[in-house]
Structures are given as structure tokens and as C-alpha cells.
Amino acid sequence: MPELKRKRDPLAPVPLHTSITENQISYLVDRFYIDIAKDARLGPIFLSRNNGEWGEHLAKMKLFWSSVLLKTGKYKGQPVVKHNAIDELKTSDFERWLVMFEKTAIEAFDKDAVPLVMQIARRIANSLWLAKVGKVGEAPPF
Numbered sequence: 085m086p087e088l089k090r091k092r093d094p095l096a097p098v099p100l101h102t103s104i105t106e107n108q109i110s111y112l113v114d115r116f117y118i119d120i121a122k123d124a125r126l127g128p129i130f131l132s133r134n135n136g137e138w139g140e141h142l143a144k145m146k147l148f149w150s151s152v153l154l155k156t157g158k159y160k161g162q163p164v165v166k167h168n169a170i171d172e173l174k175t176s177d178f179e180r181w182l183v184m185f186e187k188t189a190i191e192a193f194d195k196d197a198v199p200l201v202m203q204i205a206r207r208i209a210n211s212l213w214l215a216k217v218g219k220v221g222e223a224p225p226f
């Protein structure tokens with residue numbers, strides 16, 4: 085009888101944290117956009133687009149966070165192009181987005197996963213900010 089091994093497949097994607105699940109991601113996205121819709125500044129930026137139709141966006145965001153946090157490769161898209169097209173985006177919007185996102189991440193994920201999720205969210209926010217708002221040599225304030 086050959087010896088059974090439980091080695092990890094070296095080509096298998098490694099989640100950002102082992103506790104993170106698709107259900108948590110689904111909760112994160114649903115909860116986050118309920119809060120965003122109510123926000124005086126960020127709400128109108130979302131609700132004024134896509135004829136207020138956000139079902140498709142939520143589905144896309146679940147694929148995005150699944151790709152980022154679970155490395156599933158489910159999301160295909162161009163976030164930089166999409167955000168660059170939002171004329172009214174300014175630095176304080178990224179700061180507000182991150183504060184709101186952290187509040188939801190604390191609700192959605194295990195305690196140990198939250199700093200990792202926030203690190204990656206901040207990194208992506210940085211690169212969207214650099215593409216949209218940042219000037220040469222400038223660092224984001226968050």
C-alpha cells in the first residue's frame with residue numbers, strides 16, 4: 085500500500101488567511117454597499133451611476149474580493165480605468181472608503197484576518213489613488 089501524503093499542491097492558490105470564506109466575502113460586499121448607499125458623500129457617487137442598478141456590481145465585487153483574498157482568479161476587469169472615469173473622486177473619498185471598509189471587514193472576518201485584508205485593501209486603494217489623484221513623487225496620505 086503506497087503511503088498517503090497530505091502535502092499542499094504547490095500550484096494551488098493560497099488564501100490570504102485560512103479563515104476567509106466565500107460566505108464571508110459575500111457578507112462583506114452586501115453589508116459594505118448597504119452602508120455605502122446611505123453615506124452622504126460616497127452614496128451618490130455609486131447611486132448616480134448604472135441607473136442605480138447595483139446587482140451586477142455586487143456580483144462583480146464578490147468575484148473581485150474572491151480573487152484578491154482567496155486567489156481564485158474569478159475577477160476580470162479594469163478597476164483603474166473605471167475609477168479614473170469617476171470625475172468627482174478625491175483623496176478624502178479614498179480615506180472615507182477605507183474607514184467604512186475596515187468597519188465592515190471587522191464584522192465580516194475573523195480577528196486575525198482583518199489586518200491582512202486591510203493591508204491589501206489599502207494597497208489597492210493606494211494604486212487607484214496614484215492612478216487617479218496622485219502627482220509625480222506624491223505619496224497617498226492613508
Ligand code: HEM
Pocket residue numbers: 126129130133134141144145148160161162163166167170173177178179181205208209212
Ligand atoms: C474612493 C472611493 C471609491 C469610490 C467612490 C468607488 C466607486 C466605484 C464606482 C462608482 C464603481 C463602478 C464604476 C462603473 O461601473 O462604471 C466602482 C467599481 C469598482 N471599484 Fe470602486 N470606488 C472606490 C474605491 C475602491 C477601492 C479602494 C477598491 C478596491 C480596494 C475598489 C474596487 C472596485 C472594483 C473592483 C470595481 C469594479 C471595476 C470593474 O467594473 O471591473 N473601489 N467603484
